[in-house]
Amino acid sequence: MNPRLLAVVASLAILSMLVGQPVVHAGSPPPQQFQGVTVNLLTFTGPQIAEPLQRRAPDFEKLTGAKINVVIVPFSDLYTKILTDMATGTNSYQAFVFAPQWMVDYITPGYLEQLDDRIKADTAIQWDDIAPFFRNFSAVYNGHIYTVPLDGDFHMVYYRRDILEKDGVKPPETWDDYLAIAQKYQGKDLNGDGKPDYGSCISKKRGAQGWQFVWSFVTPFLQTQGTAQGAFFDTTTMTPLVDNDGWRKAMEIFKQTSQYGPPEEMNMDVGDTRSLFVTGRCALSLDWGDIGSLAIDPATSKVIDKVGSILTPGSKEVVDFKTKKLVPCDATTCPNAINGVNHAPYACFGGWSGGINAAADPKVKDAAYAFLSYMAQPAQSSVDVTLGKTGFNPYRTSMFKNIDPWLKGGFSEAAAKDYLGAIEASLNSPNMVLDLRIPQNQRYLQVVLDTLMSQYLAGEITLDAFQKQLYDGWEEITNELGRDTQLAAYRGSLGVATKRGNLINRTVFSAPSPFGRRGLGG
Amino acid sequence: MHSRLQRLSSTMERIAGHVFIWPAVLIVLFLAIFPLIISLYLSLSRFQFVPGGFQFTFVGLANYNKLLFGSERNHFLGQMMGPSLAGALVFGAVLVFMAWRLVRYGQSGRFSAGGLFQRLVVDAIFGLLLWVVVRTLLSGGFPGTLVVTLVYVFVDIAVQYCLGLALALLVTQRLAGRRFFRVVFLLPMMITPVGVAYIFRMLTDTTKGPFYPIWSLLGLLNFSWVNIPWGARAAVMIGDIWQWTPFMFIVLLAALEGQSMELIEAALVDGANRWQTFWRITLPQVMPVTTTLILIRMIEAFKIVDLPNVLTSGGPGTATESMTLQAYIAWRTLDLGGSAAIAYLLLFLVTLIAVMYINVVRRRVAEA
Numbered sequence: 001m002n003p004r005l006l007a008v009v010a011s012l013a014i015l016s017m018l019v020g021q022p023v024v025h026a027g028s029p030p031p032q033q034f035q036g037v038t039v040n041l042l043t044f045t046g047p048q049i050a051e052p053l054q055r056r057a058p059d060f061e062k063l064t065g066a067k068i069n070v071v072i073v074p075f076s077d078l079y080t081k082i083l084t085d086m087a088t089g090t091n092s093y094q095a096f097v098f099a100p101q102w103m104v105d106y107i108t109p110g111y112l113e114q115l116d117d118r119i120k121a122d123t124a125i126q127w128d129d130i131a132p133f134f135r136n137f138s139a140v141y142n143g144h145i146y147t148v149p150l151d152g153d154f155h156m157v158y159y160r161r162d163i164l165e166k167d168g169v170k171p172p173e174t175w176d177d178y179l180a181i182a183q184k185y186q187g188k189d190l191n192g193d194g195k196p197d198y199g200s201c202i203s204k205k206r207g208a209q210g211w212q213f214v215w216s217f218v219t220p221f222l223q224t225q226g227t228a229q230g231a232f233f234d235t236t237t238m239t240p241l242v243d244n245d246g247w248r249k250a251m252e253i254f255k256q257t258s259q260y261g262p263p264e265e266m267n268m269d270v271g272d273t274r275s276l277f278v279t280g281r282c283a284l285s286l287d288w289g290d291i292g293s294l295a296i297d298p299a300t301s302k303v304i305d306k307v308g309s310i311l312t313p314g315s316k317e318v319v320d321f322k323t324k325k326l327v328p329c330d331a332t333t334c335p336n337a338i339n340g341v342n343h344a345p346y347a348c349f350g351g352w353s354g355g356i357n358a359a360a361d362p363k364v365k366d367a368a369y370a371f372l373s374y375m376a377q378p379a380q381s382s383v384d385v386t387l388g389k390t391g392f393n394p395y396r397t398s399m400f401k402n403i404d405p406w407l408k409g410g411f412s413e414a415a416a417k418d419y420l421g422a423i424e425a426s427l428n429s430p431n432m433v434l435d436l437r438i439p440q441n442q443r444y445l446q447v448v449l450d451t452l453m454s455q456y457l458a459g460e461i462t463l464d465a466f467q468k469q470l471y472d473g474w475e476e477i478t479n480e481l482g483r484d485t486q487l488a489a490y491r492g493s494l495g496v497a498t499k500r501g502n503l504i505n506r507t508v509f510s511a512p513s514p515f516g517r518r519g520l521g522g
Numbered sequence: 523m524h525s526r527l528q529r530l531s532s533t534m535e536r537i538a539g540h541v542f543i544w545p546a547v548l549i550v551l552f553l554a555i556f557p558l559i560i561s562l563y564l565s566l567s568r569f570q571f572v573p574g575g576f577q578f579t580f581v582g583l584a585n586y587n588k589l590l591f592g593s594e595r596n597h598f599l600g601q602m603m604g605p606s607l608a609g610a611l612v613f614g615a616v617l618v619f620m621a622w623r624l625v626r627y628g629q630s631g632r633f634s635a636g637g638l639f640q641r642l643v644v645d646a647i648f649g650l651l652l653w654v655v656v657r658t659l660l661s662g663g664f665p666g667t668l669v670v671t672l673v674y675v676f677v678d679i680a681v682q683y684c685l686g687l688a689l690a691l692l693v694t695q696r697l698a699g700r701r702f703f704r705v706v707f708l709l710p711m712m713i714t715p716v717g718v719a720y721i722f723r724m725l726t727d728t729t730k731g732p733f734y735p736i737w738s739l740l741g742l743l744n745f746s747w748v749n750i751p752w753g754a755r756a757a758v759m760i761g762d763i764w765q766w767t768p769f770m771f772i773v774l775l776a777a778l779e780g781q782s783m784e785l786i787e788a789a790l791v792d793g794a795n796r797w798q799t800f801w802r803i804t805l806p807q808v809m810p811v812t813t814t815l816i817l818i819r820m821i822e823a824f825k826i827v828d829l830p831n832v833l834t835s836g837g838p839g840t841a842t843e844s845m846t847l848q849a850y851i852a853w854r855t856l857d858l859g860g861s862a863a864i865a866y867l868l869l870f871l872v873t874l875i876a877v878m879y880i881n882v883v884r885r886r887v888a889e890a
Contacts, residue, residue, distance in 0.1 A: 080854050087576050109571045196743075207835040207851075263746035264729055266838050440856075447855045451597065451840060458751065458839030460664045461601065469596065476593050480568070 034367040035065030041354075041368070042082060043097035044075040048290070048391020049151070049352050052384045053097065053375065060374050066367035076207050079105075079442055086111040086357060094360035095368035100138040100147055100350040101437040104489065107141050108439065113356040115145045118369050125373045126396075133427060134395045137434065138350040142492075147353035148372040150381070152395030154426040155216040155346045158291045160283050161308035161418075163190060172284070172313045173341050175217060175253045182260035182284055191280025191302055199260030201273040201282035206454035208269035211445055212348050213286055214453055217254045219344035219433045220314040221246030221326070224334050230494045231344065231433045232444075233474075234321075238487040240474040243467055245326045246319035251466065255457055266457055278303055286312070288348070289393030292419040296410040297388050305412050309422040311429070314343035336431040345426035346433045351395055386411070393423070400424055438489040439481055448473035565862035585863035594860070597840055597848065600658035600666035609660035616652055620645045644878055664751070667840065667848040667864075668871075673755065674844060675823045675875075678762045679816060685763070686770025687808075691800075694778050704775070711768035719832030722761040726833075751841035754834045758842050761829050766822075770815060777811040778804065813883045817876060824872045845871075 050072045057068035106112045134149040172178035182199030190197040204210040223231040277285045278294050280302040295307040317326040334342040354372035384390045386409025406416035456466040567578040589598045658665040693700045726747040728737040747753040827846040836843035845868045853861035
């Protein structure tokens with residue numbers, strides 16, 4: 001390197017360290033390269049997810065000159081807002097931070113920018129450090145990279161370790177255990193304020209996250225043979241795997257948890273249930289990784305170092321798809337069982353990811369990519385994932401190996417290992433359930449399932465009607481969009497060869513373990 | 523020269539009307555008629571993204587079929603059960619009443635074939651709507667967005683009108699502080715509906731809302747408005763009534779203050795008591811205003827969306843979902859055809875009920 005340039009880079013690095021600014025890494029844009037460029041970035045209201053983007057945008061502007069306008073809309077509007085902005089040619093936004101399973105609808109018409117070359121040329125992002133699931137599945141479609149992962153998402157169960165240990169109660173291994181524990185603590189005072197608290201807190205609000213939590217209850221009954229089996233549809237006929245006793249049992253348990261939850265549970269989103277859990281009002285909760293980091297925030301948490309986290313509970317009975325009845329787990333029916341319990345951790349949502357509008361001006365696209373890369377680089381992301389307010393959860397291998405940032409973030413060593421261990425167990429599970437990523441997956445889940453789930457919980461429809469209408473509703477969408485197209489997309493998303501023998505999604509998946517046997521933890 | 527000027531002048535006079543009227547016509551066409559036609563086409567088509575953009579595929583009446591007979595039937599019309607005894611009695615009574623009206627019309631001097639046809643169509647549609655209400659609300663089923671919307675409209679407007687009239691009568695009395703209350707009663711109307719929804723969301727939260735001590739005292743901490751369909755609907759209706767009663771109040775106040783005092787004084791001189799004065803003099807005088815007021819509120823009330831969306835997200839289940847909210851949710855998920863079909867059914871319903879209402883009240887107002 002030119003000695004003068006080296007001296008400038010070194011001075012800049014020292015100066016930025018001295019003033020507390022993030023260091024400019026190799027591969028980052030040269031200082032002020034994007035002077036005068038403005039990037040409008042669309043994401044959801046949060047406050048999570050938007051918070052780190054808004055907080056770090058001024059730092060990025062100081063480094064590169066690019067102004068990042070973070071525009072926020074409610075989560076329920078985000079999918080449509082992104083799509084209509086690009087489809088109508090309005091193109092008011094040049095970058096988006098969104099759910100990666102929606103990308104199929106953005107990529108098909110050619111709206112999202114392919115990022116392969118940019119990623120290849122970017123050393124600062126440390127792409128290989130991103131865990132294989134997020135790097136090879138969440139970010140990829142049809143063999144190409146379209147998004148930059150900023151978050152890692154898995155469902156997991158949180159429990160009040162202090163109370164369960166005191167009472168000699170083991171954390172739940174199955175959903176039946178979960179119900180029993182929830183029942184035991186319902187109405188007890190769990191935070192010493194003299195008021196009765198709740199056994200279980202799960203967001204069940206319509207138009208929010210309720211339908212996603214349904215899946216964590218259903219999957220252990222349905223998927224047993226590894227990730228490539230899939231839990232949503234039959235991989236040969238694309239018929240919904242809905243009309244069976246597994247769904248019945250799961251929905252009954254899901255509804256029963258409401259008896260041991262807050263009265264407003266059906267109108268609560270995850271923000272509400274998280275708030276209840278960290279204020280010590282719940283014995284159990286099902287959530288993404290967020291509660292782990294929120295629970296150590298001294299400003300809001302009353303359960304610091306009192307929280308345990310585990311892999312989502314499983315089932316000792318699974319569906320035999322020939323008879324559609326439940327059969328006990330054994331070596332054949334549940335080859336991936338742990339202690340006789342079939343776990344199927346649900347990689348729900350896939351983690352918030354950043355994408356770029358292909359129709360944006362090239363200079364703006366460069367600036368947008370540079371910002372997404374900046375957010376994903378370990379210097380920023382390893383700190384952000386330890387802060388509950390960001391909504392970002394760990395997704396890099398280094399985040400699991402190096403617990404120093406977690407200790408600095410306020411975790412005790414035991415809590416950090418417990419929390420990371422639960423996520424790692426999900427990531428390493430050979431029976432992990434992938435989120436649905438086929439065209440218009442939003443209609444299958446956020447319209448049909450969400451409405452029916454809410455009607456069933458409210459007692460408007462019976463379980464039989466729920467199953468029938470869910471089956472019919474999904475079939476109607478599949479028939480409308482084309483069974484072959486949807487089947488090919490579904491098989492491709494699972495890494496199963498299409499009828500022509502090629503993979504739609506060039507991932508690293510191969511049954512039974514999509515991620516090999518390599519552990520992520522240190 | 524003079525004749526040329528005359529010709530020019532007459533030509534300009536002839537086209538002046540067109541020049542003045544056409545810009546307005548074009549604007550109306552552009553802003554109202556064209557969107558109406560386009561949304562009609564949307565309701566008959568399916569929207570899809572394809573490589574390079576999007577396309578609309580003509581699907582005929584498939585979107586309407588889905589709502590009325592297909593997978594969305596339970597959502598739109600509700601879950602229908604066999605009619606209960608009470609439901610059958612109500613339906614039978616209404617049928618007898620409609621038949622009696624038709625007979626009376628046939629015997630009247632105003633009878634015409636066109637008039638009979640019009641009445642038969644309106645009665646048939648009204649009968650179908652009532653049949654849906656009877657088989658959902660009165661027979662142990664659950665109402666769909668159509669019936670929920672009708673409940674919102676009729677209950678809300680009835681309560682708003684009665685409250686608005688009572689408040690207006692109150693502030694026309696010579697009471698202390700009436701000027702202050704005139705302003706205070708108007709405040710809810712000035713708050714955005716989303717703000718009202720959030721206020722009521724807090725008020726109905728039994729676990730941490732401002733009424734927590736009261737719920738606690740009553741032992742209702744494990745009760746939730748939003749878990750019970752009628753509790754949630756009541757919460758939505760109370761919010762809507764709270765917000766829109768001031769509109770009724772202000773218009774009725776103006777009508778009351780504008781009524782002829784000579785008639786009231788004459789009635790009082792003739793020995794009429796307060797109730798008789800109100801019923802025989804005041805109410806007929808405010809009736810023309812009432813007619814317009816209820817029509818405006820009715821058209822507006824059919825479009826209720828903010829309150830159920832923010833307060834309950836349409837839940838529990840679909841218990842509080844209005845037709846507009848259903849259309850909005852369909853639009854949000856890019857089912858543009860389904861959304862437009864719901865919007866057209868709503869337009870049809872509003873027009874039908876508005877026409878029926880005008881027909882009923884016009885004659886009564888004229889008689890009054």
